[in-house]
Each structure stands twice: as C-alpha cells, then as structure tokens.
Amino acid sequence: MEENQKFSIIARLKSFKYAFNGLKLFFINEHNARIHFIAAVLAIALAVYLQLSPLEWVAILAVISAVFVAEILNSSIEKLADVVAPEIHPKIKMVKDLAAGAVLVTALLALATGALIFLPKLF
Numbered sequence: 583m584e585e586n587q588k589f590s591i592i593a594r595l596k597s598f599k600y601a602f603n604g605l606k607l608f609f610i611n612e613h614n615a616r617i618h619f620i621a622a623v624l625a626i627a628l629a630v631y632l633q634l635s636p637l638e639w640v641a642i643l644a645v646i647s648a649v650f651v652a653e654i655l656n657s658s659i660e661k662l663a664d665v666v667a668p669e670i671h672p673k674i675k676m677v678k679d680l681a682a683g684a685v686l687v688t689a690l691l692a693l694a695t696g697a698l699i700f701l702p703k704l705f
C-alpha cells in the first residue's frame with residue numbers, strides 16, 4: 583500500500599478478509615493444524631474442568647496462540663521457499679529446518695506450561 587494513500591475502512595475490512603482466508607487455508611491444507619487444534623481444544627476443556635485461575639488461563643492461552651503463530655509462519659515460509667527454490671537446495675533446507683525449530687520451541691514451552699499447571703491439579 584502507498585504511504586500517502588488515505589485511511590479507508592473498506593481497505594481495513596479487506597485486510598481482515600485476507601487474514602481470515604489465511605486461517606482458513608491453514609486449517610484446510612496443513613495437517614499439523616488439525617493436531618494443534620485438537621490439542622488446544624483438549625487443553626481448554628481441561629482448563630474449564632479444573633477451573634483455572636485467570637493467570638493460569640492467560641498462560642495456557644498464550645502458549646496455545648504461540649504454537650499457532652509459529653505453525654502458521656512455518657507454513658508460510660515453507661510455501662515461499664517452495665516457490666523461490668522448488669529444487670533441493672542446502673539453504674532452503676536450513677530455512678525450513680529453522681522455521682520448524684521455531685515451532686518445536688513453542689510446542690515444548692506449551693508442554694512444559696501444561697505440565698506445570700495441570701499435573702499438580704490432577705495428581
């Protein structure tokens with residue numbers, strides 16, 4: 583978008599439309615999205631059942647969203663990499679492995695947070 587273009591509600595609404603389309607594409611095309619979605623629903627159901635405190639809720643929701651954000655960016659980088667270099671390339675391997683590493687960090691953080699909050703309440 584040009585810098586001197588006027589603010590437009592219609593343009594903002596269109597941006598939302600594209601962003602929601604991104605979420606739709608993510609849930610339709612990415613198998614990992616379904617796994618993360620099921621894990622998130624289970625965690626939220628457990629959080630309701632165990633009546634978490636507001637701060638515990640914030641922690642659980644924060645790590646759930648961190649995993650989704652990392653996974654969406656990872657998928658986006660994969661798609662871009664496939665266009666930039668459809669052939670095998672050592673730098674593309676590095677780019678994709680780094681993006682996957684980011685997902686792993688958030689998933690491990692989510693596991694640790696879930697264990698710290700849920701395990702003492704369950705056992």
Ligand SMILES: Nc1ncnc2c1ncn2[C@@H]1O[C@H](COP(=O)(O)OP(=O)(O)OP(=O)(O)O)[C@@H](O)[C@H]1O
Nearest residue numbers: 614660667668669670671672674675676678679682
């Ligand atoms: N063009 C390439 N050049 C070199 N290595 C690649 C290339 N494409 C994929 N790889 C290697 O294969 C791994 C898997 O890449 P791929 O694009 O298939 O992701 P994926 O396994 O489909 O990921 P997801 O399961 O998240 O969709 C990468 O992390 C990388 O190590």
